[in-house]
Amino acid sequence: MLPKGLLLLATITLIACFDPTYPEDRACTTNNECPGDLVCGPDLLCTSSSGDGDGDGDGDGDGDGDGTVVVLPASVDFGLVVVGQVSSPAVFQVVSTGEVSMPTVTTSGDFTISSDGCGELELIEGQICEVEIQYAPTAEGPGAVELDVNGVTAAVTGTGLAPGDLVVTPASIDFGSVQVGQLSPAQTFTVANNGGATITNIVPALSDATNFTIGTNDCTDLAAGATCDVSVVFAPATAGTANVTLSVSADAGFQTAASVGGNALLAVYSLTVVMISDGLAEVISNPGQIDCFDGAGTCSDDFNQGTNVTVIAVEGPLMSWGGSCSGQFGDTCTLTMDSNKVAQARFDFGENPL
Secondary structure, eight states: OOOHHHHHHHHHHHHHHOOTTSGGGSBOOTTSOOSTTOEEOTTSBEEOOOSSSSSSSSSSSSOSOOOOEEEESSEEEEEEEETTOOOOOEEEEEEESSOEESOOEEOOTTEEEEEESSTTOEEOTTOEEEEEEEEOOSSSEEEEEEEEETTEEEEEEEEEEOOOOEEEESSEEEEEEEETTOOOOOEEEEEEEOSSSOBOOOEEEESOOSSEEEEEEOOSOBOTTOEEEEEEEEOOSSSEEEEEEEEEEOGGGOEEEEEEEEEEEOOEEEEEEEEEOSSOOEEEEESSSOEEESSSEEEEEEEETTOEEEEEEEESOEEEEEETTTTOOSSEEEEEOSSOEEEEEEEOOSSSOO
16 A cells, blocks of 8 residues: 555646646647547537547538538629530639538539549548539520539529621622723622621632732621621633632631622724825735725724734835834734724825825
């Protein structure tokens, strides 16, 4: 048996070391653990269990940590998104208010989960994970669904916008007949956006610029319902029928077209032969129907633009050429019909000099 004094000292030491209220004021460890039967509370301080004996703090005795979550933001509106296109992702944060085992994340319709950073996690209280949602409307009009995370929802909305619709009118223009080397009056095509979304970077072009040119163009971007104009001029360089396509293209693959046509005619010019003679002489043309004879007189014929015509003194003593033939010598004069021409043929028979 211990002496009475030692027994008292041992008892006093035991009382001084045992203070059951002290651990409940202690902070949880970095792993959210506490000594003994204490549990880590919402304030991250150790506290006694609720009395269910399972140590999870939820009172149901299953030890699974039946926490819940908060989804932020509570709603997202994607606004207007063109049908057939995909929006930028919207980010939702899932905040755990307790232990959550692999939260289930669902949505529906045209709103899809593009990234789920929560589904494979065992969440502890206060932990945050992220979910990304994208909107890809398949039809015009408003759409609305719920993002569901373990029964906690957030509203997700958006509106499908009709894509742009590029149209050019009229579908065709015929310029009729225009002489080669001449310019027709400009004809105007109207380009319209009959859709719901803006069309950008509109560029008109001709499939062949030999006979047609773009005159004016005020098309750049077209908002929904807007129009712009493109004019075309027929400037034929060669004779014959001319047909081209006016194509109008834009960003995102938009394209439309119209037909352009016309008939290019050669100009017709007159060649007149003036004979100055006091005797019998004759001048003809090749090609053509000119045949002047029996002395002084005039003859003429019409020729298509660009025709080379040779005037020939076939009878009589030709002294010189004048008019359009000035400077040419011999019995012939060759002219290119690019305007009306006059060929003067002077003959000298000697007996009656002119």
